[in-house]
Amino acid sequence: MTKVIKILLVVVLFAISAFAQLNREYYDLSFPKFIPVNSTFEVSFVTTKAFNNASVLEILIQAGSGTEIKSAELRYSGKKIKLKVLEVENSESLKKNKSIVVDFSDSTLGTNDFFQVLLSFKNENVSADKIGIAGIYKNNNKILGYCTYSEDDLYQESVEPYYTELNLEFYKPQKLAGRSLQLSSESYLNIKMPEQNAKYLLLDFWLKLNNVDISILSLEDKRQQKNILELKYNPHLMVYTDFIDSELEYSKPEFISRKMWNHISVIIEKNTDRIRFFSDGKLLSKGKLPPGISTADLSFKFKINAENKSCNIEQLRLIEFDDDINKAFINNNYNGNTLDGSNAFLLLKFDTSDEFTTLLQKQIIEFGGIQLVKSDAPLFTTAPELNIALYKNSIELNWNSVGKNIASVYILEKSIQAQPYLEVVKVQAIDDQEKIYSYTDVVDELAGIVYYRIKQVNKDGSVVYSGSVKVGQGKLEDQVIVEQNFPNPFNPKTSIVVDLLEASEVHIVIYNLEGREVVTLQDGVLEKGQHKFNFDGTELPSGIYLYKVTTPSFSQTRKMILAK
Numbered sequence: 001m002t003k004v005i006k007i008l009l010v011v012v013l014f015a016i017s018a019f020a021q022l023n024r025e026y027y028d029l030s031f032p033k034f035i036p037v038n039s040t041f042e043v044s045f046v047t048t049k050a051f052n053n054a055s056v057l058e059i060l061i062q063a064g065s066g067t068e069i070k071s072a073e074l075r076y077s078g079k080k081i082k083l084k085v086l087e088v089e090n091s092e093s094l095k096k097n098k099s100i101v102v103d104f105s106d107s108t109l110g111t112n113d114f115f116q117v118l119l120s121f122k123n124e125n126v127s128a129d130k131i132g133i134a135g136i137y138k139n140n141n142k143i144l145g146y147c148t149y150s151e152d153d154l155y156q157e158s159v160e161p162y163y164t165e166l167n168l169e170f171y172k173p174q175k176l177a178g179r180s181l182q183l184s185s186e187s188y189l190n191i192k193m194p195e196q197n198a199k200y201l202l203l204d205f206w207l208k209l210n211n212v213d214i215s216i217l218s219l220e221d222k223r224q225q226k227n228i229l230e231l232k233y234n235p236h237l238m239v240y241t242d243f244i245d246s247e248l249e250y251s252k253p254e255f256i257s258r259k260m261w262n263h264i265s266v267i268i269e270k271n272t273d274r275i276r277f278f279s280d281g282k283l284l285s286k287g288k289l290p291p292g293i294s295t296a297d298l299s300f301k302f303k304i305n306a307e308n309k310s311c312n313i314e315q316l317r318l319i320e321f322d323d324d325i326n327k328a329f330i331n332n333n334y335n336g337n338t339l340d341g342s343n344a345f346l347l348l349k350f351d352t353s354d355e356f357t358t359l360l361q362k363q364i365i366e367f368g369g370i371q372l373v374k375s376d377a378p379l380f381t382t383a384p385e386l387n388i389a390l391y392k393n394s395i396e397l398n399w400n401s402v403g404k405n406i407a408s409v410y411i412l413e414k415s416i417q418a419q420p421y422l423e424v425v426k427v428q429a430i431d432d433q434e435k436i437y438s439y440t441d442v443v444d445e446l447a448g449i450v451y452y453r454i455k456q457v458n459k460d461g462s463v464v465y466s467g468s469v470k471v472g473q474g475k476l477e478d479q480v481i482v483e484q485n486f487p488n489p490f491n492p493k494t495s496i497v498v499d500l501l502e503a504s505e506v507h508i509v510i511y512n513l514e515g516r517e518v519v520t521l522q523d524g525v526l527e528k529g530q531h532k533f534n535f536d537g538t539e540l541p542s543g544i545y546l547y548k549v550t551t552p553s554f555s556q557t558r559k560m561i562l563a564k
Contacts, residue, residue, distance in 0.1 A: 049112065081107070171378050206377045208312040239264075383466045413453050449471070496547055505525050508549050
């Protein structure tokens with residue numbers, strides 16, 4: 001969801017042509033919600049020339065330790081002007097700050113004309129960071145006023161610059177995201193709409209926009225073969241809905257940074273014929289379909305209307321449901337997300353071209369020029385993986401969070417002889433993707449077969465479960481002993497030793513912290529005894545890696561550090 005901070009209350013028409021129809025009553029500071037690590041992203045700073053005698057607006061940037069501003073550009077009335085990023089001088093405490101100056105003498109901006117400053121940032125190897133942004137209006141180095149948060153006291157000569165703080169979160173793309181659909185002017189995907197029976201009909205998908213000034217999606221009236229509305233992306237990086245042949249009731253364009261993923265939802269309400277567009281759960285526009293039209297008369301068409309431009313689509317679904325509309329915006333980051341009590345007409349993950357074949361045969365979709373590419377969408381595994389190690393008198397259980405940290409509480413549950421699961425221990429989740437949680441349970445020789453699982457309660461109240469791990473108890477001996485790799489840390493070679501007290505099938509895999517498999521060291525039966533496996537990290541970057549040893553009745557994961 002684009003985060004908007006209300007600062008400026010001025011009821012005027014937005015001077016930027018794409019917004020000419022809309023009243024803009026506030027100052028916008030917008031940035032992406034989902035940002036991959038080690039990526040470039042954009043922040044939109046929109047305001048006005050608030051003072052007629054102002055010669056410049058100076059924008060101050062307090063970048064975080066892992067984020068750096070790379071460039072800035074002034075945009076208004078179809079014009080683009082590169083702005084210099086300057087070091088802040090004469091301030092030891094703010095020596096990392098940067099300054100950007102909008103020179104009004106170099107523009108045709110009038111008093112209260114809106115303009116946009118597009119700020120480009122680069123983040124490196126951080127999971128979260130903060131950026132502070134402030135604005136100062138000046139005339140020949142004399143301060144005329146500050147941009148402040150207070151709507152009652154917008155500009156005060158006696159106050160310091162007010163820094164609006166942007167809290168940024170960065171995610172590591174996971175392997176499970178698979179591939180996404182890349183659309184260009186040479187490709188298309190058409191979705192035939194069903195007759196709507198439930199209260200709501202929902203089409204939603206993840207969208208990454210690579211170029212501006214394009215049309216992405218249209219809703220066509222098949223009877224008259226004309227578009228009712230279109231979803232567009234304008235030169236100011238704002239996505240909006242153009243209601244062509246339908247009644248517009250509300251519209252507010254939303255900023256989307258290029259090459260950042262954003263979740264789009266389209267909901268049609270049966271009883272009112274109202275259609276609503278959402279961007280990351282925030283209302284983008286709403287209106288009414290033409291009278292007398294049925295959803296079966298409609299078709300959604302994905303196609304880029306310009307040469308050498310593209311966008312990416314990920315995890316698209318078309319469902320109908322009668323439940324609370326707000327539930328449509330929950331768990332969109334989870335791979336294969338479904339909605340309880342819904343009827344699914346279409347679910348596309350775009351991982352293989354085979355997904356299209358059945359839908360084409362059923363005449364649900366039409367497509368052409370389809371290209372599938374590697375996806376870095378913010379799709380995450382929902383449940384932790386539970387590992388166990390069996391010892392003579394105890395059972396060690398450990399797990400860790402996976403992907404974006406969505407958990408609030410972990411509950412270790414236990415079932416004896418297939419009886420209902422009971423809580424063993426409850427642990428508060430820590431906002432650290434590398435945190436490993438552990439619990440040691442005592443062996444009960446009379447328990448027979450015991451099952452363990454992790455109940456994960458998420459921050460949004462939803463619940464997911466890990467897979468169950470089965471343990472045959474009775475008298476246990478140490479059947480598998482996994483030693484810590486040596487040396488550790490290592491550069492670039494290390495060894496892993498596994499002791500087997502009985503012959504067993506053994507699987508040993510090295511993973512990176514993103515859960516991506518690096519190499520398989522062992523996959524097959526090993527005889528009783530000690531076995532040594534060598535691992536060479538010459539071709540790998542420095543960092544933390546995991547090695548997992550599994551047998552039919554055992555699983556253990558250990559951490560090792562490659563330090564070059």
